[in-house]
Amino acid sequence: MSQIKLSPRLQAVADLVETKQKVADIGSDHAYLATYLVESGRVAEAIVGEVAKGPLDNAKKTVANSGLSTKIDCRLADGLFALKAEDRVETVVIAGMGGLLIKKILNDNRALGPFQQLVLQPNTDQDAVRSWLVANGYRISQEQLVEEQPHRYEIIVAKPGQEELSDADRIFGPILRKEAGPIFQAKWQHEQARLQLVLDRLEEANQKTNAKYQEVAAKIAQIKKELHS
Known part of the structure; x- marks a missing residue:
């Protein structure tokens, strides 16, 4: 059982991460998500990537306080450049950024992919993220909207595969628009x-x-x- 209490947004992201050996969280917000996933036994190991020393130090502090320094590796690097092929990362999480930045992060080191699972939570430009996914060998397997007042966040989960999306699918989400729930x-x-x-x-x-x-x-x-x- 994890001692970390996640926000509704991050809890929704965590719930969509499949049980795997290793996950990477790029831009980790104090490493709360990675710590929660490892403490709860959802994943065995995690890599946290931060682009600046201040956020990296915050992440390391969270991990150390949780006694997980041997299971969560905090690295200073820009985006996916925190990862290497030999890390054998199965799931990559990128949450809480603009969609154009997420697209850039995925594009800058796309030679590492495809990953078994991408869990993406773009705050803006969700259509750009969906367009990148279908253009780069991914299909959208799940989508979820979560409310954290006053905001509503879209979470997009993708796996290797092929699909075509209409303009409306790209903007509104192929799964979200079918469900068309209250959020x-x-x-x-x-x-x-x-x-x-x-x-x-x-x-x-x-x-x-x-x-x-x-x-x-x-x-x-x-x-x-x-x-x-």
Whole structure:
């Protein structure tokens, strides 16, 4: 039983990690997730990658305080460059970053892949992450939305494979949009309302012929279609 208490977001990420020998957490937020996974027996070993010394020291402190320094290796490196082929990492977790940064991390050292499992939690630009996955030999196996007020987070799990995604799949998530649960509805209703405010301001400024106006209007129409509203 782990002594670490995870936030709802990180707990959802942890629950999606398959039981494996070794997991890597890139950008670890004090190594809480890696510590929880090892303490709870979900994984045998973990590697924590941090790009700056301060966060690395925080991660090492958490690991040392938990008595897991022999099972969790904290490394200073940029993204996936914290890993080597001989590490035999099966699952990679990248959570709590922008989608474009996650895409860059995956792309910078993609020769290491494909990994047996990717658990990704992009805060933004989820469509860019999904596009990268299908273009680089992965299929989306699971998706989950978790609410941690005032935010709603998308978690994308991928495994080696091939699939094609429509534009709507990339934006809304192929699994999330099929389930269309209450958190999904709330997330996109909120986004629709936010975009409508932008559109109203552009209209007040007589910008209806502006490319930005057309772009925002198209996004609103796409959300309305998805929500059948």
